[in-house]
Amino acid sequence: MLILILYFFIFIVSVQILYYLGVFGKFAFAKVQKFTPKRIPISVIVCAKNEEENIVNFIPLLAEQNYPDFEIVLIDDASSDATLDIFEGFEKQYSNVRLVKVENNEAFWGNKKYALTLGIKAAKKEYLLFTDADCYPTSKEWITAMSSQFTMQKTIVLGYGKYEKIPNSFLNKIIRFETLLTAIQYFSWAKIGHPYMGVGRNLAYKKEEFFNVNGFIEHMQIRSGDDDLFVNQAAKAKNTTIAYSPESFTVSKPKTSFKDWWIQKRRHVATANYYKPFDKLQLGAFYCSQLLFVLLPIVLLSFQFQWILVLCLIVLRYIITWIIVGFSAGKLKEKDVVYWYPILELVLLFTQMNIFITNTFSKPVHWK
Template identity: 75%
Template sequence: MLIYIFYFFIAIVIIQLFYYLGIFGKFAFSKPQNIKQQNIPVSVIVCAKNEEENVKKYIPLLAEQNYPDFEIVLIDDASSDETLEVFEEFEKQYSNIRLVKVQNNEAFWGNKKYALTLGIKASKKDYLLFTDADCYPTSKEWITAMTSQFTEEKTIILGYGGYEKERSLLNKIIRFETVLTAVQYFSWAKAGLPYMGVGRNLAYKKEEFFNVNGFIEHIQVRSGDDDLFVNQAANKANTTIAYNPEGFTYSRPKQSYSEWFIQKRRHVTTANHYKFFDKIQLSLFYSSQLFFFLLVIVLLSFQFQWIAVLALLATRYTIAWIVMGFSAGKLRERDLKIWFPVVEMVLIFTQINIFITNIFSKPVHWK
């Protein structure tokens, strides 16, 4: 029996090396990305529901972008706090702000996709740039950096949305998971198989939205205005990535493990609606991670081929560490490199916990 377990372990290591070198290496070892202002007309779209404090801080950062031709479409999704009033003040203050007021609709109650659809239809520019109400750009060149990747063919741009650094293990776990997710969708996009993006930093030409009839195919799914749209609309020909640090956005991470756990439950549930291949490749990666550690424990417990097992363990860790280190450097998350072994283990068992929990209850979505 142990010999078969050992052979299975070798196969798992090969799968892991394929992902880290064959796929993730496409982003990790890519050249730095330059930006060049194109001056194409852009609508920056922000949808907010009960985000009074965040929009007070972050909308001025969007309005002060160093870009010649852009508007900001602020969507108030039937907020019960003072978000709408704050938006109305900004509308008076900045001439390029357009306000969309969403009333609760019985058919689309609390559905962010409905609110976004109204905002997209109200926008006046042909290119759309999305971020969340609790996000802020890293620089005044954010619009320039993101839109610089648009070409006649490339009409969907996947960007990076990170989280602020804090002194806690939870913060490192959240940020590492964010980096790993970005490495995955950046790398698969470079491989010609884009499958998701994040609404914290995403851009596409308006015609891409109407080409797939907006969110209608997955309107019944309360989440996924970003990744499900990309999963449906993106392909090798029309999608590229933007990873110049000037074009990053950041937001404040969850402050407790339980809050973050709930957030990740929503993300996993949304991924169940991806295309078949995308679900398979994600499942294969995460299951191979789990089996890698379980089989190491089993084989070393019985001291079966322990020298070979340790050699394979070291090889996998060295390559994964190098790839993730280069990737973290590109995303300005270099401090995470030394935490790789610890946070990887936490993430693996968090995934198991999420899978089991989601079997017995459904996560809560948009506010």
């Protein structure tokens, strides 16, 4: 039995190395991205529901972008706070702000996709750039950096949405590490020609891509997924590219309590159940290989069975993965989390397992 477990462990280590070198290495070892400014007309779309505290600070940062031809489409999704009043003030203050007011609709109550659809239809530009109400760009060149990746063929651009760093917060390190690992995955798969998701905090596409798949109609009944489910449906090797220059990043305010983050991740994990079969398979295989990489050595080492070989395999795997994660973190300006890599990986791994189990027995809460 132990020899079979050892062989299986060798197989699992091989799978992990294949993922990190064969897939994730495509992004980790990619060249530093440079961009040449283009003058593509852009509609920046922001959907907000009860975000009065965030939009006061962040919408002006969008309005101050250094870009020659853009509008800002502000969507108020039937807010009950002062969000609409603030948006109306911005509409008066900035000539390039367009306001979309969404009233509660019995058929689409609380459905962000319905609100976004109205905003997309109201947008006057053919190229759309999305971010969230609690996000802000890292530079005044954000629109320039994201739009520069558009070409005649590449009409979907996947960007990176960072989270603010909170000093001396272990939860913040977990959140940022999980965000980094997710970005490594979807950037790498996009580079090898199989894009499967993006994040609404930083995503751009041509309007025709939205209408080519009939918008969100295929997954309108699923409250989440206006970003990743859309990309999973519309993105292909020929029409998708990535933006990862530092100027293209957005930053979001992270959750500050484990409970709030837990609820957020439950929504994300539940949405992944609706990905295409291959995407669910590769994500599941990666997670299972991570989990088995932790569990199998415990059995082998507890019996001291071929312990030298087992330890060598563990060290080999960690050296390779640490290098891949380190190079990727350097590109995405997240180097500080790499120092905590083994610990953060273990915590995230078992947190995800608990989320899978919890989601099996109850449905997560979605849009506000």
